[in-house]
Amino acid sequence: MQLFRFPDRNEWPKLLARPVSDDEQIGKTVKRILSDVKRNGDAALKKYTERYDGFYPESLEISHIELEEAEKAIDEKLKKAIALAAENIEVFHRSQLHPRKKIITSPGVECWQKDVPIEKIGLYIPGGTAPLFSTVLMLGIPARIAGCREIILCSPPRSDGNIHPAILYSARLAGINRVFTIGGAQAIAAMAYGTKTIPRVYKIFGPGNQFVTIAKQMITHYGVAIDMPAGPSEVAVMADDTAEPAFVAADLLSQAEHGPDSQVLLVSNNEPLVHHVIKEVERQVKSLSRGQYAMKALENSRIILLRDNADMIDLINDYAPEHLIVAVKDADSLVESITNAGSVFIGNYTPESAGDYVSGTNHTLPTHGYAKSYSGVNMDSFIKKITFQKISPDGLRNIGPAIIAMAEAEELTAHKNAVLVRIQEKEKK
């Protein structure tokens, strides 16, 4: 980890800059895959599955029997853990629903907003070394609570052609209707355009590698929505002399183990703490199964020493981290000044991994500074808010003159007429 002691504010942007990847070549490949799947449907999906996942699939869909039988492969301890996580995710996300409120804005003018679930939702779950079944819960449970009618899931098959049973078990628990064994940009294309086997969806969620990320961005130009733009995962830890070096080190490492491109930032006003943390990191990393990834990520990561809380808060708001751990005195009041972050973990006993799995908050969060304008996944991500209005004849007489005056000023005669024709008709009666 590189240590920067009391850098000037004008150096901050350089210190906080994320790596920018040159994705032009990947973009070309993704474009080719998208148009191939659009034209050739299932045949293209099978071809790419053979090319990238190493085998030619007879069927692209997991059968209901396989879905049901996945449960047998999950041990009881994990089942109990998943049940607790699912319950907390459900409780927290249900609390985000709001009753419909009818508002009388002017006499006779009634307006309201109605939450309507997005009908067709597609989830993407990456393959890779470990099965990300927790993301299945984080996306599937709110989609079910929202009332989305069709929830499908795509995930690349392992070399035996199957999907890890923990993913299938979590999918069934979350109420996902159908699961398909396809991955990569081809999975995104299939959900965006639809094929004979894969239904077209209106919004696509979930993390993925650069191919998946770029495919998701491209399909937004063709009428399909996505959860949010995605980059490598990040944590910032804000720590003072009340923080426990061993805890801070464990948190930095749990971010770093995600992969060599993970972004890890420690911000502190206390130099001795920082040196204790560095020592702890070196000690703890030895026992990690993914220690080599973590070391690589830590090479690029930064420790920034600053004078006081005000500076630390400003720097963190400039950086807009995906995850923020606040291990300082008076953390409760200090976090009120946080304006840019995805999810915030308060105090010494709130590790990021709690929010990754069980606390109930969502772990699909904005990276790469997007926390300045995007929320993490929440109930709103699965809902559209349709507005309604109903005006009585008297109501229209009340607000009609204002509509007419504004339509005239915008030189829209027909807008004005739509009011006039109604008021005149009413007066005739």
Added chain:
Amino acid sequence: MQLFRFPDRNEWPKLLARPVSDDEQIGKTVKRILSDVKRNGDAALKKYTERYDGFYPESLEISHIELEEAEKAIDEKLKKAIALAAENIEVFHRSQLHPRKKIITSPGVECWQKDVPIEKIGLYIPGGTAPLFSTVLMLGIPARIAGCREIILCSPPRSDGNIHPAILYSARLAGINRVFTIGGAQAIAAMAYGTKTIPRVYKIFGPGNQFVTIAKQMITHYGVAIDMPAGPSEVAVMADDTAEPAFVAADLLSQAEHGPDSQVLLVSNNEPLVHHVIKEVERQVKSLSRGQYAMKALENSRIILLRDNADMIDLINDYAPEHLIVAVKDADSLVESITNAGSVFIGNYTPESAGDYVSGTNHTLPTHGYAKSYSGVNMDSFIKKITFQKISPDGLRNIGPAIIAMAEAEELTAHKNAVLVRIQEKEKK
């Protein structure tokens, strides 16, 4: 208007298809403008203003004096109308704010969601024949209520170098801090990248021509959010024998007058009504100042006759109109079945123009079928929802085993350690 009588369901997609514009050439121009502004800042802005708006600006910013003096150019009747619109917009949008709720998901585990305004917001208001000051209110007022710290507005100058006083007056009323006389893709570029004069913003709102729309889409790849993708404006009217032909005709025309690419759709189960509406359209169009635009839009617009309410609702949900007027018997209960629409107008006395200006609902709405996955602009558009969690030592002991089990199954040892190191430390004490 073209009449389609009882088309088969498999013909619906063709009937409901929106025109797709080939924007490759525009895309190239926009890309050039974006990179020019990024590199050359204000100089590029002045160059494009001279090229596209016909004069070389000394200053790009409207002075505070000009902003204040705009009021003098607005007559009292219009001021009163704007005041009523502003009040209703404020009342309806304020009703969308929700108090913070702290949720205990497991004993000792407290989670909450906090609404935080997006700090820097940019609004784009097109120029053109008529001043769209109503859009200034629709975007500026919710941004102010949300608490956005910096709200700027860009709009192309008229030939005298100024912006219409109704836009300036509405901007000041909405609490917009700074107004700049730039338009087109160069305005979007300026707000996305920032220049010496124009501050960089985190999210850009507002309608525009194809150059503006494509520029907005492009800058989403560089970390700036936008309100929503945009296409030509649309209305669908659902009418049965209880509808008033003159009202329906006036509503179709008030959509059609927006321009030749406006999308107008009439859906009915009553053939006599349809013929009355056609006659009324022909009668009313003669008195319109923008009649020639309206006629052009109506040439491409469609009337679809269907057997019953169920078919009409299905077709409308397939189309997902920006605006939907429901002038049928039992409209109140029928609208509960509407799942895809931007804003819905219920009954014979609720014209679209009420929602365009005064009722209080927002008029920035999803077009081109995006209502299947996007909401119109609402308070959420100006807010990020940051999640927070605070876990007590006992709380971590409660959920710790579940975190550990899930981290193990996902093969993330450091995630597990972040819990273990805390529980063990606690036990030592």
